[in-house]
Amino acid sequence: MSMTMTQEIIAEHCGGGEVKAGEIVLADVDVILANDITAPVSIRELERHGINKVHDADKIALVMDHFVPCKDIKAAQQCLEVRRFAREHKIKNFFDAGDMGIEHALLPEKGIVGSGDLVVGADSHTCTYGAMGAFSTGMGSTDIAFAMATGKTWLKVPSAIRFVLKNKPAEWIGGKDIILYIIGKIGVDGAGYKSMEFCGDGVSHLSMDDRFTIANMAIEAGAKNGIFETDEKTAEYESGIRARTVERKIGAGALYEAEYEIDLSALRTVVSKPHSPENVCFTDELDETAVDQVVIGSCTNGRLSDLEIAAKVFEGRRVHENCRAIIIPATQKIYLDALKSGAIETFINAGCVVSTPTCGPCLGGHMGILAKGERAVSTTNRNFVGRMGHPESEVYLAGPAVAAASAIEGKIVPPEKVMGGYEK
């Protein structure tokens, strides 16, 4: 068989057999996702076409996370529309303020998505679930309305690029450094319309949280999806929340358009400078770049291990007097776990803001908007013009270790500068 991991999953969802890159297929969908911004558009599409029944309510997940708790009247109206739809169609996987979390952290945590699944979502970061060996991809609201109505989606079978990750990364190197480094190398359209498939001995050194961060940002290289081979860490993550882990490894004959080998042991921490995720440099190449705000959270880096890395840096230290730091646990469970581990106490003692789960500032929604001329270091996924506020503000993307260290120093620094071991 010459199929990639992605192609195998697509083939399993359209009657078995073999699929080929470039072919257009109609595939069965396991989970269909939309949020408080994108679901209203899907709901209106269904209504406009007189479709008043969904194919399978149990396959739909609706997560109120972007502007929730509602930031203004219009946002509240949109949530109300989705809430009514969820009740009317008896959608059990409807997550409102109180039990919601950021969708791409929440659905894996609840076992709603997992290995072997085919998932479509009206959010570009739906590609996150590839960390568990799923095929998942973002689409628009009309595509999602189609999937809600029919249980199916049309796909152009993607070709793929293979990323062989080798060796063990150094202490402060996380998933964010790896994926930003890759995007810096291949560019924001470097994997356009393709799958990014991750394998190699280096994967075994990456936590599931690191893998979620990497798969999450596949879209930032233009990819249709990112996907990891499954291993014992996948099985451990899924135990108790999924019936079984669908094992997935790259087959011997699988065909790839290109292959990159990344030596994880040689990486240093990186940041993406404004205004593109591909604008990557090593953190220690920056000189005296002052920071007004730090955000640690989002579907990219708001998981427990991200918060624990940040807490390790903040422990016994204070946020710089010229800087603000905002910490957003991605789900209620992560929030509770971080309370128990003491991370939240560390943040508050260090002078950080701690917020209920929300996408909030990542997309300039609420909970930390930037003024004209302000600069942020953020563990989120995009640093486009105006992404977190004023069109003349700036966002530097980084992992939690760099973000926390930068909050303490009031300028962008590698974590070693705060924690020791810094040499330049």
Added chain:
Amino acid sequence: MKVKGKVIKYGGDVNTDVIIPARYLNTADEKELALHCMEDLDRDFQKKLRGGDIIAAGKNFGCGSSREHAPIAIKASGVACVIAVDFARIFYRNAINIGLPILECPKAANECDEGDEIEIDFESGAIHNVTKGKLYKSMPFPGFIRDIVKKGGLMKIAKEFDGGAGK
């Protein structure tokens, strides 16, 4: 169908955050979205609109978020067509699904200038830069996508499913 309009020109990697900033996504009202279209990229976009305009852009147009509000805002601004070197994949699907005409044609996109008059024949895929006196042929859509366009959108196909979805 033929359209004729003047070019509004942009570079590569135009992302959906500048096409419609997320701070306006608390509504899905197309007229309201149109008022803020391109706001963070081009403050003068609204002034440039004459009706039936053609946006010409570089590679990877519409990259970033999956927000369907982006093609909706462009369409509701009265733009007749977007010609680009190529499109980011989610934007491509969204534009087809909501009926915003888009064409891939690197030469036509690269060689035109702001204000050029362009005539497009959607039947043949021909792009005529009237100002420069140049003729181009755009990439044809795959058959399945032509079918979606011909039927009037993806949701029309949904209704044909298994004797009619959602009844």
